[in-house]
């Protein structure tokens with residue numbers, strides 16, 4: 001994979017071209033001081049001081065292990081030992097506040113490529129829905145999966161020259177409270193041909209998909225031909241879509257081919273064998289029965305748990321799990 005292919009999948013790159021067929025989003029460039037704040041885990045977890053009183057989250061997360069040192073240093077040490085004042089980003093906060101308002105009061109935040117999915121547990125409602133700058137900052141600061149965007153985005157590139165992108169952006173997307181998980185699909189494009197479509201949430205069997213499958217396939221194929229094929233410049237990539245009740249297709253995200261992108265109900269090798277040249281060779285996979293559900297292979301887990309470095313065994317684990325499940329699918333198809 002090339003750096004330019006990874007770059008095209010950044011939301012600030014693709015969104016302007018796909019605005020009319022995506023969900024309402026506002027994008028802000030982040031100051032470097034904010035990035036350093038997200039990366040800094042040297043001291044206690046301080047939330048920025050807010051410019052407004054209605055944005056009141058406690059500005060320090062209690063950490064009992066650090067508490068003792070923190071208190072001892074107060075009053076006894078010299079000036080250099082005094083705790084640093086909490087950070088503050090008034091300009092950014094103001095812009096974000098305005099965006100939240102113009103997007104209807106609630107947003108879903110993400111950086112250039114990823115959302116802080118692994119921090120949803122920390123919010124009071126257990127989702128990524130945010131109504132204030134403090135809530136957004138808390139989710140971003142608590143997320144391990146954003147470390148991928150911040151430090152490892154180009155790790156799988158064959159022409160890697162960058163350790164990180166020159167700028168980071170915060171995308172605020174209008175919050176949709178009632179997205180149906182069964183209506184989200186990942187689409188696989190190989191050699192500019194749509195070769196595969198997979199149900200996005202693979203841990204559940206949705207009977208409704210059995211009856212809607214051919215119609216959904218038709219809608220997505222049309223969407224790809226009309227809206228994506230000529231506009232997205234990579235040869236190989238994936239894109240995620242949502243199919244609305246009134247049969248409109250919305251693009252939610254683009255991801256590079258392979259590496260950190262999950263192939264869901266496929267493996268990359270079989271997708272690469274499907275040339276799709278006949279125009280009608282889209283392999284559309286859904287979980288066909290309760291027996292076909294996949295274990296929760298999510299990226300939304302703490303980073304330590306998802307140690308993908310070489311030798312961690314995670315790659316091998318995924319390969320084995322994949323082979324085992326392919327085997328299960330084949331046997332259940334043979335038995336059907």
Ligand SMILES: Nc1ncnc2c1ncn2[C@@H]1O[C@H](COP(=O)(O)OP(=O)(O)OP(=O)(O)O)[C@@H](O)[C@H]1O
Pocket residue numbers: 023108110113114115116117173174175176177179184200240252253255299
């Ligand atoms: N605006 C929104 N409102 C509510 N839920 C949303 C919104 N946008 C996305 N989601 C939900 O959050 C999930 C993750 O979103 P998204 O694909 O943007 O994150 P990501 O970090 O890029 O994920 P991945 O790495 O798996 O591609 C989506 O599958 C969708 O269910």
